[in-house]
Amino acid sequence: MHIKTNKKTGSLNAAALFLPLAMGLVAPTTAQEDEEPADEWFVLQGGDVHTGTGAVLRGASVLSKNGKIDEIGYDLYIPEEAEILDVAGYRVYPGLVAIESRGLFGGSSDLANSVDPFSKNMVLALSAGVTTARNGSEVAKLRAGHIDGLVLTSGVLPGLSYSKSNPSGKRTLRQKFEVAVQYLEVYAQWEIDKKSDKELKEPSDKGVDSSILRYLRGEARPVFSASTRTDLLEIARLAQRFGFRPIINGCQEGWIVADELGRAGASAIITARDRSTKGEELVRTGGSSIENAAILHRAGVSVTIIPSSAGISLGGIVGRDLMHLTIEAGFAVRGGLSEKAALDGITIEPARLLGVESRVGSIEVGKDADMIVTDGDILHYQTFVQWAVVSGEVVYDKEAELFFAHIRPRPKSALSPEERVDAGETEDEEIEEDSDDSDSSDEGGEEGDDKGDGTFRP
Amino acid sequence: MLIPLLLAWTPNPALQAAPDLPDLYALKASVLETGTGEVIEHAVLLVEGGKVITVGEDLVVERGIPVYELEPNQVVMPGLVNAYTRVGVTGSGPSGVQPWMRASDELYPAAGDYAKAREAGVTTLGHYPSGNGIPGRSVVVRPMGASADAMTLKDDAYLKVIMSSSKSAKSSLSGGFKDADSWIAKEAKNKEKWDKAKEKFDKEDDEEKKKKLDPGPYKPIKEDPKATSFMELRDGSLKALISVRTAGDYLHLIDAIGEEKFSWDLRVVMTRDMNIYHVIEKVAESGRRVVLEPEISLHPGTMRQRNLPAEFARAGTPLVLVPRNDSISGFEAWRRHVGEIVASGLDRSIAVRAITLEPAALLGVGDRVGSLEAGKDANILILSGDPLEPGTQVDAVILEGALVSGEMNL
Structure with a gap:
């Protein structure tokens, strides 16, 4: 009381x-x-910025404001209240985009209401550099510690099946495309006729598959899961006949029909280490190739890379799960793909396929401040992600998490400047220690401060 | 309801066996824990009419008042308060949003567990309704009394809410407030309609016509028990105890609450590798009480031990500790388990408060029970030693001034 x-x-x-x-x-x-509310500023200062658009800015800074990249370059004006992360000597890359993922968000679907923003798998995925991932039909950012500002879009990657193992399905799909094309022709004619006859009724789209209309109008791109040469050719022909751009998941024998796929404007989602052999009875070339990604890319097929398991796995499939997305891209490079194309294949290309390329996938002004800071080449097996930044906030720090902190610990000198011990600071400490001895010298110390540190010594 | 009424006439054998204490008496103990965290040495406690009259160090006791001098090793503390238990009630409830349901309707005064609860030193129990979602309201009882009414200390102590990272759990909370809004809107419309009719009626001068226009007395629309419960939450007459498992659940809870203002406390369900530590600072800032079990948990994915109750307490969160197991054996091990987390870092006075005064405050009966202070119920435990030491026995239990377990000699 x-x-x-x-x-x-x-x-x-x-x-x-x-x-x-x-x-x-x-x-x-x-x-x-x-x-x-006050603006939130965040700076990644002095790193080698690999923007993902082809440019590398050595020792540059990236300034973000309220989670969006505000400025990139040198000698930026940095607001006083900005949070600064000194990354001199490190590389800055755009956060990686996983075209497929499982179990990163804790929740199953409806992530906005079910995400577990502290899930271990989310931290592990961030440690692998992934900052955006598709989960089912939703695309979400790995905003560890937050449940808002997470979902970028939903209803992505609509699937279609067009395979020789299901001939009747093939026929039905072809018919649907024919009906849709006919409708579009009638519609185009109506648009012309309408100008002379305003009474003319709009043609009915009854019986026309609305999603196929969207593919034909270029509003969405369907995904086919196909790997054999025959299926790939058939898909390429279908796409060219009706005029849409297919996305092909798997695409193992794509390297054999790369030109056809390129002409059809296809995109491929590839696992560089996929292995299969052709049937021995076949005379033609077949099976998988380490050069798949490189050959497809050369033929104009945009390549997106994903490991064979899209989950986080600490046993069994080790080395082939989502934590090894960059390793998978490295294998594509081994097969002849350029490093630039390999980086694209895990950043901007998947972002495009998911329709979120205006938000993530490269470091550009106006995009989300989703970046990773690495201690070396992103495609090198020894490289660790040191920090991951999502929406202008550090969401992963290698030293702060238990998983990899002890492996090649970050050198102390590379810590932020205020934690560095320099000669001046030691001197100050000595003064303090001395002045602690008696009250009189304490007062003296205070007076001395006005004259500057150097002039006064007890 | 029928069964408790019938059984109300059954005399309770355990109660009769204990010899009665006089109406007015004093206790002298070498150590007394008040429950507020304070420890009084050479304490004198005066009880009259089942209430604590005064308590203090070396007080002079008027001649004629019987004085019970305790052994030097014995320690006095307030009766334990278990804010979250179903020991004594056995019913099972359906899950869903039924905020109007009451655990008090399940009370069964003859349940043998109450006598055992008293023996274990638990003198106040907060019974929660079973079920998931928002299954109903809890009731505070004393483990004694021949009828449900005689047992009840306070009804509608808190509304039980189970929150998880799912749309259904979140919308059952936010949806309840929406229901309240729509009920209020409907009611306002109804009133407006009646007001207009009344106005028309008042303006009419012609007696004949006036008769036809009479709207009669105002009749509000039918009460919606769900909406009413959420209105009670809003106006503060009902509070909520919200259970979460993970740090993510907590964020989803805050998201579900949104701008809504109401009084609530948090209960964290203990799991082996829980991650609630991510939001300890946020919880502390909110000023809510946190109900936890006195258990050492493991940092996820490791064998590193974490003392989450201590972490919450250090962050400044008022702590309520409930037994690890909701059973009589859990009650018996309760003090020992609290002792374990005190040994590994929890402040001792906070720990004692977390099993006495803080749970009483959570239940809204902090002015009656939970501590040994003047004017409060004389719910007293006499222990064979330090309450948190393993091996310390409950020598005697006094419930509202009367001896209900153990022996006391002048």
Whole structure:
């Protein structure tokens, strides 16, 4: 009880004392805060910025404002309140995009309401550099610690089947395309006729597959899972006949029919280490090739790379799970793909296929500040992600998590500047220690401060 | 409801066996834990009419008042308060959103567990309704009394809410408030309609016509028990105890609450590798109480031990500790388990408070039970030693001034 009353009087006194001050100073600032929250600034300072658009800016800084990249370059004006992460000597890459993932978000679907933003798998995926991933039909950012601003889009990668193992399905799909094309022709004619005859009725789209209309109008791209040469050729022909751009998942024998796929404007989702052999009875070339990604890319097929398991696996499939997305891309490079194309294949290309390329996939002004900081080439097996930044906030720090902190620990000197011990600071400490001995020297120390650190010594 | 009423006449054998204490008496103990965290040495406690009259160090006791001098090793503390238990009630409830249901309807005064609960030193129990979702309201009882009413200390103590990272759990909370809004809107419309009719009626001068226009007395629309419960939450007459398992659940809870303002406390279900530590700071800032079990958990994916109750306490969160197992044996091991987490870092006075005064405050009966202070119920435990030491026995239990377990000699 005593404490309570004391507190009360204490706070009353304080209020009385500071009331005029508060009226004068606090009131206007609080009013401002009500209007709009303060901007949040974040800087990745002094790293080698691989923007993902082909440019490498050595020792540059990336300034983000409220989660969006505001400026990239040198000698930027950095607001005082900005949070600065000194990454001199490190590389900065766009956050990686996983075209497929399982179990990263804790929740199954409806991520906005079911995500577990502290899930271990999310941290592990961030440690592998992944900052955006598709989960079912949703595309979400790995915003560890937050449940908002997560889902970028949903309803992505609509699937279609067109395989020789299902001939009747093939026929049905072809017919659907024919119906849709006919409808589009009638519709185009109506648009012309409408100009002369305003009464003319709009043609009915009854019986026309609406999603196929979207593919034909270029509003979406269907995904086929296909790997054999025959299926790939058939898909390429279908696409060229009706005029849409297919995405092909698997695409193991794509290297054999790369030209056809390129002409059809196809995109491929590839696992560089996929292995299969052709049937021995076949005379033609077949099976998988380490050169698959390289050959397809040369033929104009955009290549997206994904490991054979899209989950996080600490046993069994080790080395082929989502934590080894960059290793998988490295294998594509081994097969002849350029490093630039390999990086694209795990950043901007998957972002395009998922329709989120305006938000993520490269470091460009206006895009989300989703970046990773590595201690070496992203495609090198020894490289670790040191920090992952999502929406202008550090969501992964190798030293702060248990998983890899002990493997090749970050050198202390590379820590942020305030933690560096330099000669000046040691001197200051000595002064403090000396002045602690007696009260008189303590006072002296305070006076000396005005003259500057160098001039006064007890 | 019928069964408890019938059994209300059955005399309770355990109660009769204990010899009665006088109406007015004093206890002298070498150590007394008040429950607020304070420890009084050479304490004197005066009880009259089942209430604590005064408590203090070396107080002079008026001649004629019987004084029970305790052994030097014995320690006095307030009766334990278990805010989250179903020991004594056995019903099972359906899951879903039924905020109007009451655990008090399940009370069964003759349940043998109450006598065992008293023996274990638990003198106040907060019974929660079973079921998932928002299954109903809890009731605070004393483990004694011949009828449900005689047992009840306070009904509607808190609304039980189970929150998880799912759309259904989130919308059962936010949807409840929406229901309240739509009920209020409907009611307002109804009132408006009646007001207009009344106005028309009042303006009419012609007696004949006036008769036809009479809207009659105002009739509000039918009460919606779900909407009413959420309105009670809003106006503060009902509070909520919300259970979560993970840090993610907590964020989803905050998201589900949104702008809504109501009084609630948090319960964290203990699991082996729980990650609630991610939001300890956030919880502490919110100022909510946290109900935990006195258990050492493991940092996820490791064998590193974490003392989450201690971490919450250090962050400034008012702590409520409930037994690890909701059973009589759990009650018996309760103090020992609390002792274990004190040994590994939890502040001792916070720990004692977390099993006495803090749970009483959570249940809304902090002004009656939970501590040994003047004016409060004389719920007293006499222990054979330090309450948190393993091996310390409950020598005697006094419930509202009366001896209900053990022996006391002048």
